Amino acid sequence: MFHAASLPRGAPSHAYPWLMSKETVGGSTECVTRFAPSPTGHLHIGGARSALFCWAYAKRMGGRFMLRIEDTDAARSSDESARGIMEDLAWLGIEWDDGPSLSLRDGRVVGAHARDVGGYFQARRVPLYNRFIEQLVKAGRAYPAFESNEEIEAQRKLAVAAKQTYRYPRPAEIEFAVFNAALESRWKRACAGESHVIRFAAPREEVVVPDQVLGDVKIAAGELDDFVIRKADGFPTYHFAVVIDDQTMGVTHVMRAQEHLANTPRHVALQRALRDEKTGAPFRTPGYAHMPLIFNMDGSKMSKRDKAKFARKAAKDAIAKDAPARERIIAGTGLPEKSISDFLAGDTDAVEIAEKVGRFMGLTLPEVEVHDFRANGYIPAAIINFLALLGWNPGMKTADGKDLEKFDMKFIAEHFSIERIGRTNAKFDRAKLLSFNADAIGAMSDAEFAGLWRVWCEEFEPPFAKVVPGDGWETLGRAVKARAKTFRDAVKASAFLMLDDNTYPFDPAAVAKNLTAADGAGLAMVRAVRERLAGLDPFDAGLIHSILEQLAQHSGGMGAVAQPIRVALTGSAVSPPLGETLAVLGKARTLTRLDRCLRLLSV
C-alpha cells in the first residue's frame, strides 16, 4: 500500500488520482482561497490568522482571496457582526479580492472588483443549495428523515450512557445510491411540506483527506454517519454549504484551523457524490491545509470568557483585601447589585459586565478579538507579523545570522508557503506580541507616531485627547514613544497631563527624598527653576532643557535639578523627560504647579 507519510510535505497524493489538481502554480486555473467566518460575533484573533494565511497564499500564488459570510445559522447571525468582521479585516490590512464590498474611510472600496458568483452571503444562496439537495436525493445519496430533534437527542443520550458513539442508523429501506420507491415516497412527503431534515447517505468505505500540512489523513470506513445536510428550517448545514460554495465559487485551496480536520472527511465524501450541474463532472477536492490551533499560555482556549475570568479575579482580590471595595465597584460601574453578585459568583460571564468592572478598576482585560487589540493600542503591522509567526516560519536568516522574524505583509505575500506551516499547536504569548508592538512603535518617526497616536486617542481615549494642546502631540509623542509598548501605554506615560493642577497628590517618599531632604535643597531648586522659567519665551522643550542643564552645572549634576522638579510637577519621581513635559504642560500650568508645591511644602 502506498504510504502517504513518506511523501514530502505539500506534495500531491498520487494514490488518489482525482485529487491531482490542475490548480497549481503556472496552471491555467488561478489559485482561489477563502476565509469564511460566521457572523456571530467579532473577529477572533485566531480567525484573523486563518484569514492572513489564506490571503498570503493567494497573493503568493498570484491568485484571489475571497471573503464569504457563512450565515446559515439564522438565529445567531447578524449583519452588524458581518460588517464588524469586515472592518476588522480591513483594519489589519487583509483585503479580499472577492466578497461583499466595504467602503473604507479613505474612500477605497474593498471587494469592488469581486467576481460574480451569486452572492457572498450563504443565506442568499439557498435556491442553489436546494438544487444540489435534489440532485443528491435523486441519485439516492441523500434522503429526508422525519425524526424530531428531541427523538434523536434521546437516542444520543442513550448511546452516551452506554459509552458508545452515537451514529444515526440509516433506515433499512434506504438503498445506497438508488432512488427507490421508499425514497421517492419520503421525498414526496418532504416536498409536501412535512417537517424533515435531509441526511447524506455517507459512503461505507475509507475516506482520505489529502492535507498539505499533515499529509493524507485516513478515516476508516464506517466512521461517518448519515449527517444532516439541510436543516428543518430549510437552510443547509455548514458541511453542505461549504462544499457547494467552494465548488461553485472556484475555491482551489482550503486553509483553516485544525479543529475542522475532523469535519473534512464529510466534505470529501460530499464532493465525491456531487456532480457539476453543467458538465456532470464530480466536484473537485480542493487542496486542504489545516493549521495548528492557538491557545492561551495556560493551555485553555482563547475565548471571550477570558475577559470575565480576569475581571472577576481582580475584583475578588480587591474585595478580599478590602471589603468595601465591593460597594465601590457597584457604585463605580453603575451596575445593579444583582449583576455584580452574579458576576462574582461566576453565574454570568457577560462581556459587558467584565468590561465595566475592568474599566472602573483600571484593568487591561485580556484581548481575544481583533477589536480588543485595536482598542488597547496595538498596531496592525505588529499583530500581522506576530500572527504570521504563530504556526508559520519563513525559515530564513538575517544578514547577521539570526532567524528572520520581523517582516511585513509584502514579505509574507512574497514568501508564504504551505510547506512551512507547522503542525504543533501554539500558545499565544502576549509578552512577545507586546514586544513586537513596541518595536513597531519604535520604528515610527516622531511625526508618524504623533499622527497615529492622536487618531487613536481621539477614538479610544477622548478625555486625554482633549487635554493635549493641538500643537503638543509631536513634542509629547517624542517624550513618551520609547516608554510605550502600545498607544495606551503612551497615554499612561502622559498621565501628568491629566492631573488637576490644584489637587494632585504628592508621593510622600518622593517628597522626602527629593524635596525636603538636606534642609529642603530640592525646594530651593524648585524655587530657582521657577524664577528662570517665569521669564522664558517661547516655552520650548529645547530652551527649558538648556536652562535645566545650566542649573545642573552649578549644583552637582542633573539629578539634583531634575528630580525635585519632577516631584513638584507631577507628585511622583517618575515622568517623561522634563523639557517635553514642561513644554506640553505650558508655562501657565507649570508655574501653577510649582507654586502650589512651594506653598504646600515650604516650612
Next chain:
RNA sequence: GGCCCCGUCGUCUAGCCUGGUUCAGGACACCACCCUUUCACGGUGGGUACAUGGGUUCGAAUCCCAUCGGGGUCACCA
C-alpha cells in the same frame, strides 16, 4: 470512551524530509552589569530544551516501534 492530530528552552521557533559540520541556533520573557535626570530605550553577558523507553546505525533531535503526555472532534453551530 471511539476516531484523528501533535510532542526541541517558560513561550514562538530554526534544525528533522536529504543521520555526522549542533554537548542544539534565534527571538520574547527572566536575571546581572553598563549607559542614564526618574521611568523607559539602548548595549553587554547569563541560565533554561531535543517527553520516555526500545530499536536501526560506526554515529540519531534527525529513521522505525512502543509508552506516556497534550490537543481536536464526535450537533438540525460554524
